[in-house]
Amino acid sequence: MVHRADGNRRSSRLVSLHPGAGGIEVVSRSCGAALDAWLFHRRHARGRTELSDTFGNQGRPRHRTGDHCNRSRSIDDRCGDVLDRRHASRGRLVGSWTLSFEPAFVCLGELAFAFSVAGRSGARDSPGLPLLAAGGDARDRLVDRATAGGARPNGRAHSRGWRLNPHVMKDFRRFDGGIFLGFGFAKGRLRGWDEGMTLSKSVSCLALAFSMNLMAAEPPKVLPIGSKVPAFSLPGIAGKTHTLSEYSQAKILTIIFTSNHCPDAVAAGGRIEALHQAYKDKGVAVVAINPNNPIGLRPDELGYSPFGDAFEEMKPFADEFKWTLPYLYDGETQAFATACGAQSSPHVFVFDAERKLRYTGRMDDAGRSKAPVEKSQVVDAIEALLKGEEIKEPVTRSLGCSTKWLWKKEAVEAEQKAWEKRPVTVADLDEETAKKLAANPSKNVRLINFWSTTCGPCVAEFPMLVDTSRRFSTRPFEFISVSCDPKEDRKKVETFLTGKFAATPSQRLKDIATEGRTTTNYHWIGDNVDKLGNAIDPEWTGALPFSVLIGPGGKILWKHSGELDAVELRRQILKAIE
Structure with a gap:
């Protein structure tokens, strides 16, 4: 006996619920980082209910966060432990409770506390519909779906399935902490069928929800030894999607x-390819996965590699080490990384032929x-498994840069706001000062860039130069900008630099003070640019933009005329530093 509550075939069977010994058993095929679906169940004496897209998808593409929450749990378990281990975008759920005047079940990706009040509209035993209270992006998507997806363009409510047709809906937007209160009215219609019998119930409810921000910003726990490998479906740099079943023939995964970006991962780049080459013909599949999301990275964490952790930067990184192994991206949802408990990069997980975890660590x-x-340690583990022996050291500590979880976004945003509040100053540059800059008495590699507010390429590349300054702020590097605008355009220069947030990193303040300087931004005030060129680099032709990399002691290490390529610039800086 099957009851269906969805008229949209494209999104059917997202979740299924059926009675179990301990309550109502819940099987979810897609339970992800943020809330893609929330489950509501009214009393069912028998049968199975399949519910999809509670708020109404209308055939629009859904945001899927990964088919990784294949779990069965009774209603008494409240799905809390599932969310605890599977929640991938906000950290670990530390509390989850559901209270209702009637039996109801809610499984929320970012729910901390909620209860519902059942409404009555004349229909017998009409259920109460909980109004969700979620945080972050999950809340935004659900509000969008609820407010925009409740009715057809002609204003009529959908006649099949659950459709939220709100009359009153408060804006649930940005909520970072404290207590959140939301009110809403919803009307919908539930239609099911069984062997020709049609059941229709009008539903009306008033829902009141409270949400407390109880999300702990902490990484997930490492997958225990003996655990089965979680399923995954991830894009790779070769342009295809890779799944767990693809490696079913491998003896060891x-x-x-x-x-x-991480210096430890960069250092291991060659060794990862060597591992793949050594065991690819012995039934061992080696798969590299980038779990990081760029929004969780501060600029000053990027000073050890020419590349960041965006998906489009993965192939150039792999090409740098001539990788032939698969390199997959899990940064969008971090579902697989969360399921495994990836702590750092690199972090190794070795699964045997039965796909049970046998080794994890560095x-x-x-x-x-x-x-x-x-x-x-990874070679020792693989060799032991190939020989059918026990691994002597099945767990070690991984060592490397921490995984850049999505919940680190707030800290990155706070750092950016703090940077934008830093003062931006400009000083006069004469011939004598220019010679001192070129002499570079510091221990830092110094990048000097000639630019102008009227130069298109100069303006285009300047944000990248500011970003470069911040990337290498914790390393022995200094960026110095030299405006070649006319002296009378000083205000224009200051406005431009302020708008680009061209502040001096705090790590450089002591260095420039030692030289008797106050800033890293200068405005040329000399009679002509010949004196400037002769002081910095006699080979400069006068074309803008122009950049020169000077080592400690004044030796010119590299120069470039024209707009800079960011990756090549970073390579040259790293080469000069190291």
Whole structure:
């Protein structure tokens, strides 16, 4: 006996609920980082209910966060432990309760506390419909779906399935903490069928929901030894989507969570490819996965690689090390990384033929050293499994940059706001000061850039130069901008620099003070640019923009005329620093 509550075939069977010994058993095929669906169930004496897209999808593409929450739980379990281990966008759920005047079940990706009040509209036993109270992007998507998806363009309510047709809906937008209160009215119609019998119930409800921000910004726990490998479906740099079943023939599956930006991951880049080459013909599949989302990265964490952790930067990174192994991206939802408990990059997980976890931890003891590897824990684990032996050291500590979880976004945004409040100053640059800058008495590599507010390429590349300054702010590097605008355009120069947030990093303040300077931004006030060119680089032709990289002691290490390529500039800076 099957009751269906969805007229949209494209989104059917998203979730299913059926009676179980301990209550109502819930099987979810897509339970992701943010809330893609919430489950509501009214009393069913028998049968199975399939519910999809509670708020009405109308055939629009859904945001899927990953088919990774294949779990059965009774209503008494409240699905809390599922969310605890599977929640991928906001950290770990530390509290989840559902109270209702009638039996109801709610499974929310970002729910902390909610209760519903059943409404009556003359229909016997009409159910109460909880109004969700969720946080962050999940809330925004649901509000959009609820307010925009409740009625057809002609204003009529859908005649099939659950459709929320709100009369009153408060804006649930940005909510970062404290207590949130939302009110809403909803009307809908539930239609099910069974062997020719049609059941229709009009539903009307008033829902009152409270939500407390109880999300803990902490990484998930590492998958225990003996656990089955979680399923995944992730895009790769070769243009295809990779799934777990693709590696079903491998005797051993080795997952290496790594990244493009981390110095430990960069150092391990060559060793990862070497591992793949050593075991690809022995039934061992080695798969690299980037779990990081760029929104969780501060600029000053990017000073060790030419690349960031965006998906489009993964292929250039892999090409740098001539990778032939699959390199997949999990940064969008971080569902697989959460399920595994990926702590850092790199972090290794080795699964046996039955796809049970047999080893987790670091690759080896090489760290960032370029010397030959003396001990490799991952090699020891693979060799033991191939020989049918027990792994002597099944768990070690991974060592590397922490995974850049989506919930780190708030800290990154706060850092950006703080940067934008920093003062931007400009000083006069004469011939004598220019010579001192070129002499570079500091221990820092110094990038000097000649530019003008009327130069298109100068204006286009300047935000990248400011970003470069911030990326390398914790390293021995200094960016100095030199405006070649006319002296009378000083206000224009100051306005431009302020608008681009061209502040001096706090790490450089002590350095410039030692030289008797006050800023890293200058405006040329000399009679002509010949004196400027002769002081900095006699080979400069006068074309803008022009950039020159100067090492400690004044040696010119690299120069470029014209608009800069960001990756090439970073490569040259890293080469000069290291």
